[in-house]
Amino acid sequence: MEPAGVQLEEAIGALTDVSVFLAYNANVDAIVRVDSDLEAFLEHPDEPGTDPPVTPLASRRDLAGAITHAMAAGRGDEAAMTDDLAATLEAALEADAQQMGGQAGIMTNLVSALGASPITYTYLLSERQFSQFDDPDAVQYPRVEDGQVRPVPLADAVDAERTKINWVFEFREGDELFGVQATGNTRFIAASRPPAFDLHAGQLDEAIDQIGDAVDGALLAGYHNLTPDHVEAGYGPTHRHARDVLRRLRSGGDLEVHVEYVTTHDEELRASIAEWILPEANVVGIDAHELAILFGDADLDVDLEGIGEVPTNASPFEPREILAHYRMLEALREDLGVDCIRLHAMEYHLAVMDSYLSPDAVGRGLSFAAVAAATKAARGEITAPEDLETGLAYEPSADGRDAIDRLADHLGADADDGTLTTPTVVARPNRVVDDPAGTVGIGDIVSASSFVLELAIAGGPTEDDGDGESDTVRGDEDEP
Template sequence: MADARAQLDADIDALEGLPVFVAYNANVDAIVRVGEALASFLPRPADPGTEAPPTPLASTRDLATAITHTMATGVGDEVAMTDPLAATLEAELSPDSQQMGGQTGIMTNLLTALGAAPVAYTYLLSERQLSQFDHPGAVRYPRVEDGRVRLIPLAEAVDADRTKINWVFEFGAGDELFGVRATEDTRFIAASRPPEFDLVTGDLDAEIDQVGAAVEGALLAGYHNLTPDHVESGYDEALRHARDVVRRLRAGGDVDVHVEYAVTHDDALRAGIYERILPEADVVGVDAHELSMLADDAGLDVVEDRPSEEPPFEATEIVAHYRMCSALLDELDVACLRLHAMQYHLAVIDDYLSPDAVRRGLAFAAVNAASKAARGHIDSSSDLETGLTYERSAVGREAIDRLAAHVGEPTDDGALCSPTVVACPNRVVADPAGTVGIGDIVSSSSFALEQAVASERDDA
């Protein structure tokens, strides 16, 4: 424990003041625990648990279908909802709690808790949204004035009355709704899609290279927020524009770009993100469900038996995950494909940062993930001491041993660290306080520490 604590202290010190650009999606998550109150609000679906939800969700019956289906499968899901349904929920349903939501919001809050210095951009920055930032004074916002980007305090950037609200329906294994018993601790998200989320940021798009010159990495997410109703000229034009913005961002300096993937059930949008956005990244972050969807979209058939997305996890599945990641790395021509799974974290790399920097980032992410799961929230770096109290997954270590044998590389203290693949066991919390945002916590903490370690190496 003493060595782990010393390493954690060194990791936190490395992040102090690290400038990272984070965009595009932040919202307020309205949290509802599945139980009798929700059952009395929702109409019973025709066939609870078995029918896949429609997209977008247009009624409370559609919502009930989606929640029971997610409970039955044990795999967390997110589906967009129509504006009228979003309005109905906000008017008629009272959340049990609310918190920062959206990948950008969650990642920005974590970075400030860890002592980094994020530059954040999001649409619809309202007073209500501002209130969900834990340390708003540590966040800067890029505003363009006379062709120059000025990084202003976040509070000065509030410019909207409307707030993007996502509804998060959480349940634990054994919870029931309309006779359907949840098989795992997870959640279903009914996501709003305000028209402002069109991936056009006004004057900032043309000057984004100035942001690239001021930061040491970029965490980009939210591309899945596009909808046909909100993009007048179609996905292709919108995503081409977004692609060009990423290229302009990178032109400002030697900036590594991490794109955090997210599930969308819109086939055309998913195909556009795959073709236009993901190849622009240095790093693509996914969970096991998202990895499977990407492999399908790419038409990859590199494993005979696709790993089941339903629990329990089997140690043998890691080899299939590795092969899928490797194939996608080649197809997308990116430097790193990072998978955050329940029992381990895996990165397949090619001409990226040093393997040791990636290993250090994955091990740090495991501590962050356990802290988030156990506490429900990370408000300061001292909260990470909680994560250290959880042992690294024995099943994860077994899986990594299997992968090491498959690729012909040794392990060291349960981790695999080679020029082409890095893996570390996760620290698993059996009874998590919350599951929303853990993947974003993993991706942002690992990426930020990788960049900080690489910067230390470059400055040496």
């Protein structure tokens, strides 16, 4: 077994030949710490911490109620806000920091940092947004001229005056706002919804098959960035258009497509995404809270007897929750007709699949994602491959190993210290950082890192030492 650093270097080296198309949402996240200054800026909600967010958020009072609800629940949440409230926040509230936001933007920064080759499309690309790309010279933008896609340097695509800004209100356990104490370390996001975010990309929509022919895979997100005000005919026609574009993207052959699911309080919007978009993916990325909501929306008949309540990110961790997650994922995968659903829970990562890439590739992708997630949580950013050494310093979760061992027993399969690899179920423990530098985007880091490494492994030879795992992806001798 080679030293851990050499193995990580080899894993990174496998990514250099991977090209990925990313769309649709990139924005600037304005970070605000929840404190007394924020309380003075907001208006006292009627019942702090009690009611879920109204949609869209239209006032400082609405915003205060939404933040306190997330604090009481101890679970990250997001809601759209009106253009008027977005303008008010931008004019009157000062951010403590700003960073890249939006799933496609966050995943682009990671893909470029790891040495892969991203081609990224987003609706609004202003100078302010451009400044949030860590390595813009490594990113190309798909420009269409005379029906032909010509990737150009990202700097050449800057053409918007407006910037999409999401406001991220971060809090830690014990923080207080209007008498409500936070029960966990997470955040509430007040998301702007500019009219430009309507899932129409002009000439690129008709020429998107040229992108599909040129890349190894696609990481897609942002299908939730619609509001009734900006989609006059309803969500269905817009998502049908997006579905047709997705089909055209992969029309040239076997292009792997990952859709990063984001839930919303708008039930009609969730239903439209589940009907028109998710079934077109090869793999869907999801967290425990999103899984619970998607599963509830599907109204599937699944036996969870003996499991207790459906677990979410806010539930106290119990190893048996993995059995519920497995049954829910299995039912949803079959209902949606996708090849794979990949769950990133706090203590473990779990993939349930049918005819997706090899279980070996998926397992190594999940192990790699655990290192990347720990790095993001500990450092707040990943800007270079060597940053991942930070993630290796955090041990795989003992609770995650216990949960995976329990799932293995349930399936009648063998697990090696929390490492489960079967033809249809793959699980790896996460590496948990107790005091994260930030919480936004960790799920996107998990999905992007696992997906690009899966593509790299599927596209080239692997070195197997007989245990079903390639040493090039293992962090150390204890790495699953």
